[in-house]
Amino acid sequence: MSLETTFHQVLAQCPVCLNEETLTIWDVIDASTDPDLREKLLRKTLQSLDCRNCGNATLIASPLTYLDPDHGLLIECRPDLSPADLENRLSQLRQDPELAGLLAGDSCLRLVAAMNDLIEKIHAREQQLDDRVLEIVKLAVLRHGSAETPIEELRFVGAGGDELSFVLKNPDGWFQYALPAQAYDNAAQLLDRLTDTGLLPELEAETMFMLIDQAFAARCLDAFTAAETAPEEA
Template identity: 30%
Template sequence: MSTPPGGPDPVQLDCPQCGPSVVVQAHRHIDADHDTGLRQAILQDTLQQVECPHCQALVRAEPRLTYAEIARGLWVAAFPHEQLGAWQTLEPGALDALRQVQGPNARGTERVVFGWRALREKLLAADAGLDDVTLEKLKLLLMRDMQAPPLPLGAELRLSEVSAQSLIVTVLDRQGRPLENLDVPHDLLADITADPEGWAPLDSDLRAGPFVDVQRLVRG
Protein backbone atom coordinates (compact mmCIF):
# COMPACT_ATOMS: atom_id res chain seq x y z
CA MET A 1 0.00 0.00 0.00
CA SER A 2 1.47 3.35 -0.97
CA THR A 3 1.16 6.38 1.23
CA PRO A 4 -2.13 8.17 0.75
CA PRO A 5 -2.03 11.94 0.43
CA GLY A 6 -2.32 13.84 3.70
CA GLY A 7 -4.70 16.57 4.71
CA PRO A 8 -7.08 18.09 5.51
CA ASP A 9 -5.89 21.50 4.39
CA PRO A 10 -7.45 24.83 5.26
CA VAL A 11 -9.13 26.36 2.20
CA GLN A 12 -10.43 29.91 2.00
CA LEU A 13 -13.88 30.41 0.48
CA ASP A 14 -15.98 33.50 -0.01
CA CYS A 15 -19.31 33.53 1.80
CA PRO A 16 -22.03 33.96 -0.88
CA GLN A 17 -23.88 36.43 1.38
CA CYS A 18 -21.28 38.72 2.87
CA GLY A 19 -18.05 38.16 0.95
CA PRO A 20 -15.27 37.79 3.52
CA SER A 21 -13.33 34.58 3.37
CA VAL A 22 -14.46 31.61 5.40
CA VAL A 23 -11.97 28.85 6.19
CA VAL A 24 -13.00 25.25 5.56
CA GLN A 25 -10.86 22.17 6.24
CA ALA A 26 -10.72 20.37 2.90
CA HIS A 27 -9.79 16.69 2.67
CA ARG A 28 -7.32 15.44 0.11
CA HIS A 29 -7.99 11.79 0.85
CA ILE A 30 -10.73 9.91 2.69
CA ASP A 31 -10.07 6.48 4.12
CA ALA A 32 -13.70 5.47 4.55
CA ASP A 33 -12.96 2.10 6.16
CA HIS A 34 -11.38 3.82 9.14
CA ASP A 35 -13.08 7.19 9.07
CA THR A 36 -16.71 6.19 8.87
CA GLY A 37 -17.73 9.60 10.20
CA LEU A 38 -16.49 11.24 7.00
CA ARG A 39 -18.44 8.75 4.90
CA GLN A 40 -21.52 9.57 6.96
CA ALA A 41 -20.95 13.29 6.48
CA ILE A 42 -20.87 12.79 2.68
CA LEU A 43 -24.21 10.96 2.88
CA GLN A 44 -25.63 13.73 5.08
CA ASP A 45 -24.39 16.47 2.74
CA THR A 46 -22.39 18.17 5.46
CA LEU A 47 -18.75 17.33 4.72
CA GLN A 48 -16.60 20.44 4.25
CA GLN A 49 -19.52 22.67 5.10
CA VAL A 50 -19.24 25.43 7.71
CA GLU A 51 -21.37 28.26 8.93
CA CYS A 52 -20.16 31.74 8.03
CA PRO A 53 -19.13 33.42 11.32
CA HIS A 54 -20.57 36.75 10.11
CA CYS A 55 -23.97 35.85 8.67
CA GLN A 56 -24.45 32.14 9.50
CA ALA A 57 -24.87 31.23 5.82
CA LEU A 58 -23.70 27.70 5.03
CA VAL A 59 -20.54 27.61 2.95
CA ARG A 60 -19.28 24.36 1.46
CA ALA A 61 -15.98 23.59 -0.23
CA GLU A 62 -16.33 21.41 -3.32
CA PRO A 63 -14.52 18.05 -3.24
CA ARG A 64 -11.00 17.70 -4.61
CA LEU A 65 -10.07 14.37 -3.12
CA THR A 66 -9.57 10.66 -3.44
CA TYR A 67 -11.92 8.33 -1.60
CA ALA A 68 -11.02 4.76 -0.68
CA GLU A 69 -13.34 2.13 0.73
CA ILE A 70 -11.52 -1.17 0.62
CA ALA A 71 -14.40 -3.09 2.24
CA ARG A 72 -16.58 -2.38 -0.79
CA GLY A 73 -13.70 -2.27 -3.27
CA LEU A 74 -14.60 1.29 -4.19
CA TRP A 75 -12.09 3.99 -5.17
CA VAL A 76 -13.29 7.39 -6.26
CA ALA A 77 -11.56 10.56 -7.44
CA ALA A 78 -13.86 13.50 -6.76
CA PHE A 79 -13.48 16.88 -8.45
CA PRO A 80 -15.38 20.15 -8.01
CA HIS A 81 -18.69 20.17 -9.85
CA GLU A 82 -17.60 23.16 -11.93
CA GLN A 83 -14.94 20.98 -13.59
CA LEU A 84 -17.49 18.56 -15.07
CA GLY A 85 -17.06 20.08 -18.53
CA ALA A 86 -13.36 19.11 -18.45
CA TRP A 87 -13.95 15.43 -17.65
CA GLN A 88 -12.11 14.22 -20.76
CA THR A 89 -8.95 16.08 -19.74
CA LEU A 90 -9.15 15.10 -16.07
CA GLU A 91 -10.10 11.43 -16.35
CA PRO A 92 -6.68 9.92 -17.21
CA GLY A 93 -4.81 11.74 -14.42
CA ALA A 94 -7.55 10.87 -11.96
CA LEU A 95 -7.12 7.20 -12.71
CA ASP A 96 -3.35 7.53 -12.12
CA ALA A 97 -4.04 9.23 -8.77
CA LEU A 98 -6.38 6.41 -7.75
CA ARG A 99 -3.82 3.76 -8.70
CA GLN A 100 -1.25 5.55 -6.52
CA VAL A 101 -3.60 5.56 -3.55
CA GLN A 102 -4.50 1.93 -4.16
CA GLY A 103 -0.97 0.62 -4.27
CA PRO A 104 0.07 -2.25 -6.53
CA ASN A 105 -2.08 -5.05 -5.09
CA ALA A 106 -5.46 -3.43 -4.58
CA ARG A 107 -8.37 -4.42 -6.79
CA GLY A 108 -11.70 -2.77 -7.13
CA THR A 109 -13.93 -0.33 -8.91
CA GLU A 110 -12.37 3.00 -9.86
CA ARG A 111 -14.65 5.94 -10.45
CA VAL A 112 -14.35 9.64 -11.23
CA VAL A 113 -17.09 12.04 -10.08
CA PHE A 114 -17.76 15.78 -10.16
CA GLY A 115 -19.39 17.38 -7.13
CA TRP A 116 -20.72 16.11 -3.81
CA ARG A 117 -24.01 14.82 -5.20
CA ALA A 118 -22.20 12.61 -7.68
CA LEU A 119 -19.93 11.23 -4.94
CA ARG A 120 -22.89 10.68 -2.62
CA GLU A 121 -24.68 8.87 -5.45
CA LYS A 122 -21.85 6.33 -5.78
CA LEU A 123 -21.97 5.65 -2.03
CA LEU A 124 -25.76 5.28 -2.02
CA ALA A 125 -25.58 2.87 -4.96
CA ALA A 126 -22.86 0.84 -3.22
CA ASP A 127 -24.93 0.70 -0.02
CA ALA A 128 -28.02 -0.46 -1.91
CA GLY A 129 -26.09 -2.99 -3.99
CA LEU A 130 -27.01 -1.18 -7.21
CA ASP A 131 -24.71 -1.44 -10.19
CA ASP A 132 -23.83 2.13 -11.09
CA VAL A 133 -23.68 1.41 -14.84
CA THR A 134 -27.29 0.17 -14.69
CA LEU A 135 -28.18 3.28 -12.74
CA GLU A 136 -26.80 5.48 -15.54
CA LYS A 137 -28.85 3.51 -18.09
CA LEU A 138 -31.90 4.17 -15.94
CA LYS A 139 -31.14 7.89 -16.15
CA LEU A 140 -31.01 7.65 -19.95
CA LEU A 141 -34.51 6.13 -19.89
CA LEU A 142 -35.75 8.86 -17.59
CA MET A 143 -34.17 11.58 -19.74
CA ARG A 144 -35.79 10.13 -22.84
CA ASP A 145 -39.17 10.26 -21.09
CA MET A 146 -38.59 13.91 -20.19
CA GLN A 147 -38.37 15.14 -23.78
CA ALA A 148 -41.67 17.04 -23.49
CA PRO A 149 -40.91 19.39 -21.86
CA PRO A 150 -37.20 18.69 -22.34
CA LEU A 151 -34.63 18.80 -19.56
CA PRO A 152 -33.09 22.26 -19.08
CA LEU A 153 -29.65 22.66 -20.65
CA GLY A 154 -26.93 21.26 -18.42
CA ALA A 155 -29.39 19.48 -16.13
CA GLU A 156 -28.24 16.39 -14.27
CA LEU A 157 -30.05 13.49 -12.69
CA ARG A 158 -28.70 12.19 -9.39
CA LEU A 159 -29.83 9.33 -7.21
CA SER A 160 -30.68 10.86 -3.85
CA GLU A 161 -32.51 8.14 -1.95
CA VAL A 162 -33.14 4.40 -2.10
CA SER A 163 -36.09 2.86 -0.31
CA ALA A 164 -37.70 -0.58 -0.43
CA GLN A 165 -40.39 0.80 -2.76
CA SER A 166 -38.47 3.02 -5.13
CA LEU A 167 -35.47 5.12 -6.06
CA ILE A 168 -35.67 8.87 -5.72
CA VAL A 169 -33.81 10.58 -8.57
CA THR A 170 -33.39 14.35 -8.29
CA VAL A 171 -33.28 16.58 -11.36
CA LEU A 172 -30.74 19.39 -10.85
CA ASP A 173 -30.17 22.49 -12.94
CA ARG A 174 -26.68 23.31 -14.24
CA GLN A 175 -25.85 25.13 -10.98
CA GLY A 176 -26.76 21.99 -9.04
CA ARG A 177 -30.02 23.34 -7.64
CA PRO A 178 -32.76 20.71 -7.26
CA LEU A 179 -35.71 21.16 -9.66
CA GLU A 180 -37.80 18.07 -8.96
CA ASN A 181 -37.72 14.54 -7.57
CA LEU A 182 -38.61 11.52 -9.70
CA ASP A 183 -40.01 8.50 -7.91
CA VAL A 184 -38.72 5.51 -9.89
CA PRO A 185 -39.83 1.91 -9.28
CA HIS A 186 -37.09 -0.71 -8.86
CA ASP A 187 -38.71 -2.70 -11.70
CA LEU A 188 -37.21 -0.29 -14.21
CA LEU A 189 -33.71 -1.39 -13.15
CA ALA A 190 -34.76 -5.02 -13.50
CA ASP A 191 -36.04 -4.32 -17.04
CA ILE A 192 -32.64 -2.91 -17.97
CA THR A 193 -30.68 -5.87 -16.55
CA ALA A 194 -33.06 -8.23 -18.36
CA ASP A 195 -32.05 -6.79 -21.74
CA PRO A 196 -28.23 -6.84 -21.94
CA GLU A 197 -28.20 -7.10 -25.74
CA GLY A 198 -30.41 -4.05 -26.24
CA TRP A 199 -28.16 -2.02 -23.96
CA ALA A 200 -24.82 -3.36 -25.23
CA PRO A 201 -23.68 -0.29 -27.25
CA LEU A 202 -24.49 2.16 -24.45
CA ASP A 203 -23.02 -0.24 -21.91
CA SER A 204 -19.59 -0.08 -23.55
CA ASP A 205 -19.84 3.70 -23.93
CA LEU A 206 -20.59 4.11 -20.22
CA ARG A 207 -17.76 1.73 -19.23
CA ALA A 208 -15.19 3.37 -21.51
CA GLY A 209 -13.48 5.01 -18.52
CA PRO A 210 -13.80 5.57 -14.76
CA PHE A 211 -16.14 8.53 -15.28
CA VAL A 212 -19.22 6.29 -15.32
CA ASP A 213 -21.90 8.90 -15.86
CA VAL A 214 -24.46 9.75 -18.57
CA GLN A 215 -22.71 13.10 -18.74
CA ARG A 216 -19.86 11.39 -20.64
CA LEU A 217 -22.40 10.77 -23.44
CA VAL A 218 -24.12 14.16 -23.13
CA ARG A 219 -20.86 16.14 -22.89
CA GLY A 220 -18.74 13.92 -25.11
Protein backbone atom coordinates in the same frame (compact mmCIF):
# COMPACT_ATOMS: atom_id res chain seq x y z
CA MET B 1 1.20 2.99 -1.86
CA SER B 2 -1.63 3.74 0.50
CA LEU B 3 -4.22 6.44 0.82
CA GLU B 4 -5.35 7.79 4.14
CA THR B 5 -7.56 10.62 5.28
CA THR B 6 -5.83 13.98 4.82
CA PHE B 7 -6.92 17.58 4.96
CA HIS B 8 -5.59 21.11 4.78
CA GLN B 9 -6.94 24.44 5.93
CA VAL B 10 -7.68 27.51 3.86
CA LEU B 11 -9.09 30.96 4.34
CA ALA B 12 -12.42 30.92 2.51
CA GLN B 13 -14.57 33.92 1.74
CA CYS B 14 -18.30 33.95 2.50
CA PRO B 15 -19.97 34.59 -0.90
CA VAL B 16 -22.73 36.59 0.81
CA CYS B 17 -20.84 39.10 2.97
CA LEU B 18 -17.19 38.44 1.92
CA ASN B 19 -16.16 37.74 5.52
CA GLU B 20 -13.22 35.29 5.69
CA GLU B 21 -13.36 32.09 7.72
CA THR B 22 -10.86 29.28 8.22
CA LEU B 23 -12.19 26.16 6.52
CA THR B 24 -10.97 22.56 6.58
CA ILE B 25 -10.67 21.12 3.07
CA TRP B 26 -10.63 17.32 2.87
CA ASP B 27 -8.21 15.96 0.27
CA VAL B 28 -8.71 12.25 0.94
CA ILE B 29 -11.38 10.47 2.96
CA ASP B 30 -11.04 6.83 3.94
CA ALA B 31 -14.56 5.79 4.94
CA SER B 32 -13.31 2.72 6.81
CA THR B 33 -11.25 4.78 9.27
CA ASP B 34 -13.44 7.92 9.28
CA PRO B 35 -17.11 6.93 9.05
CA ASP B 36 -18.10 10.29 10.55
CA LEU B 37 -16.65 12.06 7.50
CA ARG B 38 -18.60 9.75 5.17
CA GLU B 39 -21.75 10.66 7.12
CA LYS B 40 -21.07 14.38 6.81
CA LEU B 41 -20.35 14.04 3.08
CA LEU B 42 -23.65 12.23 2.48
CA ARG B 43 -25.52 14.83 4.56
CA LYS B 44 -23.81 17.64 2.63
CA THR B 45 -22.30 19.21 5.72
CA LEU B 46 -18.69 18.17 5.09
CA GLN B 47 -17.24 21.44 3.82
CA SER B 48 -19.78 23.91 4.99
CA LEU B 49 -18.50 27.45 5.39
CA ASP B 50 -20.59 28.63 8.34
CA CYS B 51 -20.19 32.39 8.34
CA ARG B 52 -20.01 33.94 11.81
CA ASN B 53 -20.67 37.37 10.36
CA CYS B 54 -23.91 36.90 8.37
CA GLY B 55 -24.95 33.41 9.48
CA ASN B 56 -25.13 31.92 5.98
CA ALA B 57 -23.81 28.41 5.31
CA THR B 58 -22.12 27.72 1.97
CA LEU B 59 -20.89 24.34 0.74
CA ILE B 60 -17.37 24.60 -0.68
CA ALA B 61 -16.61 22.14 -3.49
CA SER B 62 -13.00 21.04 -3.96
CA PRO B 63 -11.10 18.02 -5.32
CA LEU B 64 -11.63 14.98 -3.09
CA THR B 65 -10.55 11.36 -3.28
CA TYR B 66 -12.99 9.00 -1.55
CA LEU B 67 -11.85 5.51 -0.59
CA ASP B 68 -14.03 2.78 0.88
CA PRO B 69 -12.10 -0.51 0.96
CA ASP B 70 -15.03 -2.37 2.58
CA HIS B 71 -17.20 -1.65 -0.46
CA GLY B 72 -14.37 -1.80 -3.03
CA LEU B 73 -14.91 1.80 -3.97
CA LEU B 74 -12.44 4.48 -5.06
CA ILE B 75 -13.74 7.77 -6.49
CA GLU B 76 -11.91 10.91 -7.46
CA CYS B 77 -14.20 13.94 -7.45
CA ARG B 78 -12.95 16.89 -9.52
CA PRO B 79 -15.32 19.88 -9.47
CA ASP B 80 -12.32 22.02 -10.52
CA LEU B 81 -11.93 20.44 -13.98
CA SER B 82 -13.64 21.25 -17.29
CA PRO B 83 -15.13 18.33 -19.27
CA ALA B 84 -12.03 18.22 -21.52
CA ASP B 85 -9.69 18.22 -18.51
CA LEU B 86 -11.74 15.43 -16.95
CA GLU B 87 -10.97 13.25 -19.97
CA ASN B 88 -7.26 14.00 -19.59
CA ARG B 89 -7.41 13.19 -15.91
CA LEU B 90 -9.15 9.90 -16.71
CA SER B 91 -6.23 8.92 -18.95
CA GLN B 92 -3.78 9.78 -16.17
CA LEU B 93 -5.68 7.72 -13.61
CA ARG B 94 -5.76 4.72 -15.93
CA GLN B 95 -1.99 4.82 -16.24
CA ASP B 96 -1.55 4.68 -12.48
CA PRO B 97 -1.43 0.98 -11.57
CA GLU B 98 -0.85 1.74 -7.90
CA LEU B 99 -4.21 3.46 -7.53
CA ALA B 100 -6.08 0.54 -9.05
CA GLY B 101 -4.09 -1.84 -6.84
CA LEU B 102 -5.40 -0.20 -3.66
CA LEU B 103 -8.54 -2.29 -3.80
CA ALA B 104 -8.65 -6.06 -3.90
CA GLY B 105 -11.09 -8.09 -5.96
CA ASP B 106 -14.28 -6.68 -7.41
CA SER B 107 -13.82 -2.95 -7.30
CA CYS B 108 -15.41 0.21 -8.63
CA LEU B 109 -13.04 2.97 -9.80
CA ARG B 110 -14.66 6.22 -10.79
CA LEU B 111 -13.88 9.78 -11.76
CA VAL B 112 -16.74 12.24 -11.18
CA ALA B 113 -17.25 15.95 -11.83
CA ALA B 114 -19.35 17.00 -8.84
CA MET B 115 -20.05 16.31 -5.18
CA ASN B 116 -23.61 15.18 -6.02
CA ASP B 117 -22.19 12.59 -8.43
CA LEU B 118 -19.87 11.34 -5.70
CA ILE B 119 -22.69 11.05 -3.17
CA GLU B 120 -24.92 9.24 -5.67
CA LYS B 121 -22.21 6.69 -6.46
CA ILE B 122 -21.57 6.02 -2.78
CA HIS B 123 -25.30 5.30 -2.30
CA ALA B 124 -25.33 3.00 -5.35
CA ARG B 125 -22.26 1.01 -4.29
CA GLU B 126 -23.43 0.64 -0.70
CA GLN B 127 -26.78 -0.67 -1.99
CA GLN B 128 -24.86 -3.12 -4.22
CA LEU B 129 -26.27 -1.54 -7.36
CA ASP B 130 -24.36 -0.90 -10.59
CA ASP B 131 -23.98 2.84 -11.22
CA ARG B 132 -23.77 2.16 -14.97
CA VAL B 133 -27.24 0.61 -14.89
CA LEU B 134 -28.57 3.49 -12.77
CA GLU B 135 -27.30 6.05 -15.29
CA ILE B 136 -29.20 4.23 -18.06
CA VAL B 137 -32.37 4.19 -15.93
CA LYS B 138 -31.98 7.91 -15.22
CA LEU B 139 -31.43 8.85 -18.86
CA ALA B 140 -34.49 6.83 -19.91
CA VAL B 141 -36.55 8.86 -17.42
CA LEU B 142 -35.04 12.15 -18.63
CA ARG B 143 -35.77 11.31 -22.26
CA HIS B 144 -39.41 10.55 -21.50
CA GLY B 145 -39.97 13.67 -19.42
CA SER B 146 -42.58 16.22 -20.44
CA ALA B 147 -41.67 19.42 -22.26
CA GLU B 148 -43.70 21.60 -19.87
CA THR B 149 -41.86 20.56 -16.73
CA PRO B 150 -38.41 19.47 -17.93
CA ILE B 151 -36.39 17.51 -15.38
CA GLU B 152 -33.24 19.48 -14.56
CA GLU B 153 -31.65 16.93 -12.30
CA LEU B 154 -32.37 13.36 -11.21
CA ARG B 155 -30.46 11.73 -8.34
CA PHE B 156 -30.58 8.18 -7.03
CA VAL B 157 -30.88 8.15 -3.24
CA GLY B 158 -31.70 4.57 -2.29
CA ALA B 159 -33.45 1.28 -2.94
CA GLY B 160 -35.88 -0.66 -0.80
CA GLY B 161 -38.66 -3.16 -1.30
CA ASP B 162 -39.54 -3.18 -4.97
CA GLU B 163 -38.63 0.43 -5.58
CA LEU B 164 -35.76 2.69 -6.51
CA SER B 165 -35.89 6.12 -4.86
CA PHE B 166 -34.74 9.33 -6.51
CA VAL B 167 -34.97 13.05 -5.97
CA LEU B 168 -35.93 15.08 -9.00
CA LYS B 169 -35.51 18.77 -9.74
CA ASN B 170 -37.78 20.61 -12.15
CA PRO B 171 -38.67 24.32 -12.50
CA ASP B 172 -41.09 23.96 -9.53
CA GLY B 173 -38.44 22.63 -7.11
CA TRP B 174 -37.20 19.30 -5.73
CA PHE B 175 -39.51 16.27 -5.50
CA GLN B 176 -39.28 12.65 -4.49
CA TYR B 177 -39.58 10.18 -7.33
CA ALA B 178 -39.83 6.40 -7.29
CA LEU B 179 -39.49 3.75 -9.97
CA PRO B 180 -40.29 0.02 -9.82
CA ALA B 181 -37.20 -2.14 -9.36
CA GLN B 182 -38.12 -3.73 -12.68
CA ALA B 183 -36.75 -0.61 -14.42
CA TYR B 184 -33.32 -1.46 -12.99
CA ASP B 185 -33.57 -5.10 -14.11
CA ASN B 186 -34.52 -4.02 -17.64
CA ALA B 187 -31.57 -1.62 -17.89
CA ALA B 188 -29.24 -4.30 -16.46
CA GLN B 189 -30.35 -6.68 -19.22
CA LEU B 190 -29.68 -4.01 -21.82
CA LEU B 191 -26.18 -3.47 -20.43
CA ASP B 192 -25.56 -7.24 -20.39
CA ARG B 193 -26.55 -7.50 -24.04
CA LEU B 194 -24.26 -4.63 -24.98
CA THR B 195 -21.42 -6.28 -23.08
CA ASP B 196 -22.04 -9.73 -24.59
CA THR B 197 -22.21 -8.44 -28.16
CA GLY B 198 -19.19 -6.14 -27.84
CA LEU B 199 -21.18 -3.27 -29.35
CA LEU B 200 -19.64 -0.83 -26.91
CA PRO B 201 -15.91 -1.61 -26.52
CA GLU B 202 -15.55 0.63 -23.46
CA LEU B 203 -17.64 -1.85 -21.46
CA GLU B 204 -14.68 -4.20 -21.47
CA ALA B 205 -12.70 -1.75 -19.36
CA GLU B 206 -14.56 -2.68 -16.19
CA THR B 207 -11.48 -2.85 -14.03
CA MET B 208 -10.23 0.60 -15.01
CA PHE B 209 -11.17 4.07 -13.89
CA MET B 210 -14.38 5.08 -15.61
CA LEU B 211 -16.36 8.26 -16.10
CA ILE B 212 -19.92 6.96 -15.71
CA ASP B 213 -22.27 9.83 -16.39
CA GLN B 214 -25.18 10.83 -18.59
CA ALA B 215 -22.95 10.78 -21.69
CA PHE B 216 -22.02 7.16 -20.92
CA ALA B 217 -25.72 6.24 -20.64
CA ALA B 218 -26.40 8.03 -23.95
CA ARG B 219 -23.69 5.95 -25.69
CA CYS B 220 -25.28 2.77 -24.27
CA LEU B 221 -28.82 3.65 -25.33
CA ASP B 222 -27.69 4.82 -28.78
CA ALA B 223 -25.65 1.66 -29.38
CA PHE B 224 -28.60 -0.43 -28.30
CA THR B 225 -31.06 1.46 -30.51
CA ALA B 226 -28.70 1.19 -33.50
CA ALA B 227 -28.43 -2.57 -33.00
CA GLU B 228 -32.22 -2.94 -32.68
CA THR B 229 -32.94 -0.99 -35.85
CA ALA B 230 -30.15 -2.51 -37.96
CA PRO B 231 -31.45 -4.70 -40.79
CA GLU B 232 -31.32 -8.40 -39.96
CA GLU B 233 -28.64 -10.33 -41.75
CA ALA B 234 -29.99 -12.88 -44.17
